[in-house]
Amino acid sequence: MYRPRQLVINSTRLMDTLHKTCVWGAAHRYGPGPTQTGMARLTLSDDDKKARDWFGDEMSSLGCDIKVDTMGNMFAVRPGEKTGAPTAIGSHLDTQPTGGRYDGILGVHAAVEAMRTIHESGYKTQYPIAAVNWTNEEGARFPKSLHGSSVWSGDFTVENAHALTDVADSSITAGAELERIGYKGTLECSAKANPLAAHFELHIEQGPILENNKQTIGIVNGGQAYKWFNVRVHGRDSHAGTTPMNLRADPLLLSARLMVAANAVAIKHGGCATTGIMSLKPGSINTIPNLIDYTLDIRHPDDAALAAMEADIRAAAAALVAEESRYKCTIELDKIFDYAATKFHPDCIGAVRTAAEATVGADMAREIVSGAGHDSCATSKHCPTSMVFIPCEEGLSHNPREYATPEDCALGAQVVMDAALLFDSRRQK
Amino acid sequence: MYRPRQLVINSTRLMDTLHKTCVWGAAHRYGPGPTQTGMARLTLSDDDKKARDWFGDEMSSLGCDIKVDTMGNMFAVRPGEKTGAPTAIGSHLDTQPTGGRYDGILGVHAAVEAMRTIHESGYKTQYPIAAVNWTNEEGARFPKSLHGSSVWSGDFTVENAHALTDVADSSITAGAELERIGYKGTLECSAKANPLAAHFELHIEQGPILENNKQTIGIVNGGQAYKWFNVRVHGRDSHAGTTPMNLRADPLLLSARLMVAANAVAIKHGGCATTGIMSLKPGSINTIPNLIDYTLDIRHPDDAALAAMEADIRAAAAALVAEESRYKCTIELDKIFDYAATKFHPDCIGAVRTAAEATVGADMAREIVSGAGHDSCATSKHCPTSMVFIPCEEGLSHNPREYATPEDCALGAQVVMDAALLFDSRRQK
Numbered sequence: 073m074y075r076p077r078q079l080v081i082n083s084t085r086l087m088d089t090l091h092k093t094c095v096w097g098a099a100h101r102y103g104p105g106p107t108q109t110g111m112a113r114l115t116l117s118d119d120d121k122k123a124r125d126w127f128g129d130e131m132s133s134l135g136c137d138i139k140v141d142t143m144g145n146m147f148a149v150r151p152g153e154k155t156g157a158p159t160a161i162g163s164h165l166d167t168q169p170t171g172g173r174y175d176g177i178l179g180v181h182a183a184v185e186a187m188r189t190i191h192e193s194g195y196k197t198q199y200p201i202a203a204v205n206w207t208n209e210e211g212a213r214f215p216k217s218l219h220g221s222s223v224w225s226g227d228f229t230v231e232n233a234h235a236l237t238d239v240a241d242s243s244i245t246a247g248a249e250l251e252r253i254g255y256k257g258t259l260e261c262s263a264k265a266n267p268l269a270a271h272f273e274l275h276i277e278q279g280p281i282l283e284n285n286k287q288t289i290g291i292v293n294g295g296q297a298y299k300w301f302n303v304r305v306h307g308r309d310s311h312a313g314t315t316p317m318n319l320r321a322d323p324l325l326l327s328a329r330l331m332v333a334a335n336a337v338a339i340k341h342g343g344c345a346t347t348g349i350m351s352l353k354p355g356s357i358n359t360i361p362n363l364i365d366y367t368l369d370i371r372h373p374d375d376a377a378l379a380a381m382e383a384d385i386r387a388a389a390a391a392l393v394a395e396e397s398r399y400k401c402t403i404e405l406d407k408i409f410d411y412a413a414t415k416f417h418p419d420c421i422g423a424v425r426t427a428a429e430a431t432v433g434a435d436m437a438r439e440i441v442s443g444a445g446h447d448s449c450a451t452s453k454h455c456p457t458s459m460v461f462i463p464c465e466e467g468l469s470h471n472p473r474e475y476a477t478p479e480d481c482a483l484g485a486q487v488v489m490d491a492a493l494l495f496d497s498r499r500q501k
Numbered sequence: 502m503y504r505p506r507q508l509v510i511n512s513t514r515l516m517d518t519l520h521k522t523c524v525w526g527a528a529h530r531y532g533p534g535p536t537q538t539g540m541a542r543l544t545l546s547d548d549d550k551k552a553r554d555w556f557g558d559e560m561s562s563l564g565c566d567i568k569v570d571t572m573g574n575m576f577a578v579r580p581g582e583k584t585g586a587p588t589a590i591g592s593h594l595d596t597q598p599t600g601g602r603y604d605g606i607l608g609v610h611a612a613v614e615a616m617r618t619i620h621e622s623g624y625k626t627q628y629p630i631a632a633v634n635w636t637n638e639e640g641a642r643f644p645k646s647l648h649g650s651s652v653w654s655g656d657f658t659v660e661n662a663h664a665l666t667d668v669a670d671s672s673i674t675a676g677a678e679l680e681r682i683g684y685k686g687t688l689e690c691s692a693k694a695n696p697l698a699a700h701f702e703l704h705i706e707q708g709p710i711l712e713n714n715k716q717t718i719g720i721v722n723g724g725q726a727y728k729w730f731n732v733r734v735h736g737r738d739s740h741a742g743t744t745p746m747n748l749r750a751d752p753l754l755l756s757a758r759l760m761v762a763a764n765a766v767a768i769k770h771g772g773c774a775t776t777g778i779m780s781l782k783p784g785s786i787n788t789i790p791n792l793i794d795y796t797l798d799i800r801h802p803d804d805a806a807l808a809a810m811e812a813d814i815r816a817a818a819a820a821l822v823a824e825e826s827r828y829k830c831t832i833e834l835d836k837i838f839d840y841a842a843t844k845f846h847p848d849c850i851g852a853v854r855t856a857a858e859a860t861v862g863a864d865m866a867r868e869i870v871s872g873a874g875h876d877s878c879a880t881s882k883h884c885p886t887s888m889v890f891i892p893c894e895e896g897l898s899h900n901p902r903e904y905a906t907p908e909d910c911a912l913g914a915q916v917v918m919d920a921a922l923l924f925d926s927r928r929q930k
């Protein structure tokens with residue numbers, strides 16, 4: 073049997089612990105039940121600190137050594153029979169401002185539950201095994217997703233990462249918040265200083281494919297490419313009642329047109345385009361604005377297609393400016409995040425497949441590409457990586473009603489633990 | 502001669518006083534010169550209080566009696582030979598957040614300069630004459646333009662007017678701010694309790710007609726109709742990377758489409774449509790928003806055409822919801838301001854025409870319809886009213902660079918004083 077000593081996840085404990093710790097950041101009640109709220113546990117907030125403290129205490133109590141790096145990434149390492157880089161199971165405890173109880177949180181709780189199960193059984197892994205909580209995976213508060221894991225992977229310097237400012241208050245930096253909550257560690261944040269042998273992650277799919285196919289486990293073979301932009305449109309503030317339509321430089325109208333164009337570009341290429349943040353100045357009913365700032369998120373599974381989408385959107389912007397801007401509207405697209413499509417490692421994909429087929433059977437599992445970015449995309453640049461997906465209701469995520477059944481959560485946690493232990497058992501060094 | 506005792510405006514004093522008092526609320530420097538800033542003197546702010554205090558002191562020193570009503574409207578009344586309702590020259594001292602030095606401010610300073618000129622000459626009007634500062638003409642901070650004058654005219658109850666909240670902070674009411682700055686007077690705010698015999702107002706045109714026709718004085722015969730809406734669009738927050746384009750309920754995309762549609766409706770009818778304030782929730786780069794709130798300002802000189810514009814925009818909204826919202830986007834249009842087209846009074850229009858032709862000659866003056874709303878639109882419901890327009894550079898207003906030449910300001914002040922004195926001299930009761 074592939075499953076070492078038949079270690080079995082305790083599904084009740086898994087869900088109880090998850091919901092108990094969701095008191096930190098619970099928000100957006102949508103029903104009367106005790107777990108019928110979403111989450112607003114923004115990274116490096118007071119609630120995030122409480123969840124981090126809990127994670128550290130819990131892992132220490134199971135005999136793990138807790139390491140915190142300069143990005144606040146937390147590594148709870150349990151020794152194996154031999155020394156070496158740990159095989160990690162990780163995800164993140166931060167959420168969106170209107171997030172749910174599963175995105176990221178489930179993945180860390182699966183790691184905690186795996187560690188408890190291993191601990192109770194007395195099972196000795198060959199090499200160390202680690203539960204990891206990555207900082208600011210969401211990019212919701214500080215606008216860089218996979219923030220902590222991208223510094224670890226070397227895609228982003230720790231200085232730039234610390235200097236990133238809160239989308240809602242540009243006087244607050246990520247570095248200052250790490251210090252304020254006591255999670256700016258001393259360990260160098262890098263794959264070199266703090267290597268992992270492999271990274272596994274359980275996550276809700278966040279999309280509709282498993283649900284539509286009535287399957288339980290996604291064997292994730294990679295992630296789609298995505299880019300983020302700050303779009304800035306300058307126009308001329310003037311009177312809403314006395315400025316004839318043909319004498320306006322209205323940056324909001326131009327922004328609206330560009331959003332409609334970006335939507336059409338996404339549909340044409342089979343990708344996605346989304347604006348999630350927007351602000352305008354000066355903000356008076358009877359004054360045409362002079363400045364619009366908004367974000368644009370574009371995605372595609374294929375790097376070349378995503379590049380073509382970017383080119384099409386830039387061309388649409390230039391055409392709109394040329395058409396509308398006798399009165400000097402200007403558009404700038406500033407790329408603030410750029411992530412190529414990710415291919416996971418065959419060894420890890422294979423371990424997930426073996427674990428999945430043993431747990432739910434081959435028919436209930438499928439290979440799948442992730443629509444979202446994950447810390448696993450960053451780790452896969454330095455160590456073999458794969459992920460386990462479970463379905464979520466209506467494919468809905470980044471929404472308070474995000475939901476996965478306790479049964480699926482437990483199955484996913486079983487598969488991610490088994491895959492990690494299988495990988496460990498197969499390691500040669 | 503029509504001009505009583507040849508009273509002549511002191512143009513240097515007019516401009517010096519205007520610029521001196523613009524220290525309260527000066528903002529948005531655009532050049533090195535001492536007067537090269539715009540204004541951000543939002544109604545009922547500390548800067549507005551300082552300008553009000555100055556106005557009251559100045560008018561008291563000229564022997565005027567200062568009356569403040571429950572909306573903070575200030576009436577500085579100079580007695581005439583007979584008692585009766587005063588002939589008023591009025592405008593407003595508040596500005597847009599990115600406003601200029603002329604919109605409203607010039608009109609009050611013309612009234613002050615007229616009062617000084619009359620005072621120095623020892624000229625006795627037949628009936629009382631008043632300089633008036635109306636509260637929150639702009640509607641920029643509390644979203645109801647002609648706020649003080651509309652309560653005076655009975656279009657809006659004082660209770661509702663006091664309850665109006667700041668567009669930037671809904672915990673602040675207009676009533677509380679009136680109290681805070683000491684301008685919630687005891688005089689009943691109504692045309693009945695505090696009648697005017699006539700209302701004259703000098704204002705920059707805020708549009709391009711006089712400038713394009715190289716004329717100096719606009720004899721204003723009325724104002725165009727306008728309506729303001731709060732538009733609220735609900736959608737469903739979900740993940741920007743994993744939610745396929747055809748499974749989205751994206752309220753921002755719907756808003757963008759409706760803005761583009763409203764723009765087309767305005768062009769089709771020869772009116773205007775503008776969005777000046779917009780906010781979105783939750784505000785995260787990689788989350789489709791769930792709620793958009795934005796304002797819509799639509800205008801047309803003709804009431805029926807404006808009603809047709811509103812109907813077209815509502816139809817466009819319904820069509821967009823029907824087309825896009827399998828996933829339950831909804832749109833509500835809440836009308837928060839509705840002002841019919843205004844026709845000024847022939848007696849006042851005639852007085853302005855006589856004064857204008859005597860001052861600049863018939864060729865340099867033209868009849869004109871106001872594109873903007875003015876307190877004169879409110880007063881005209883209860884007393885004969887007209888306005889005097891002067892050109893402003895590029896027709897630009899609600900912009901820090903708003904500019905009128907000192908020569909035109911003085912000519913306008915002369916015409917508005919002469920028109921008011923002519924009206925007074927012709928009064929039978």
Ligand SMILES: NC(=O)NCCC(=O)O
Pocket residue numbers: 175209210211217218278443444445446740742787
């Ligand atoms: N899984 C997830 O929601 N990640 C956030 C990063 C992104 O894909 O936008």
Ligand SMILES: NC(=O)NCCC(=O)O
Pocket residue numbers: 311313358604638639640646647707872873874875
């Ligand atoms: N004159 C002026 O700018 N008034 C503000 C009210 C309006 O929006 O027209």
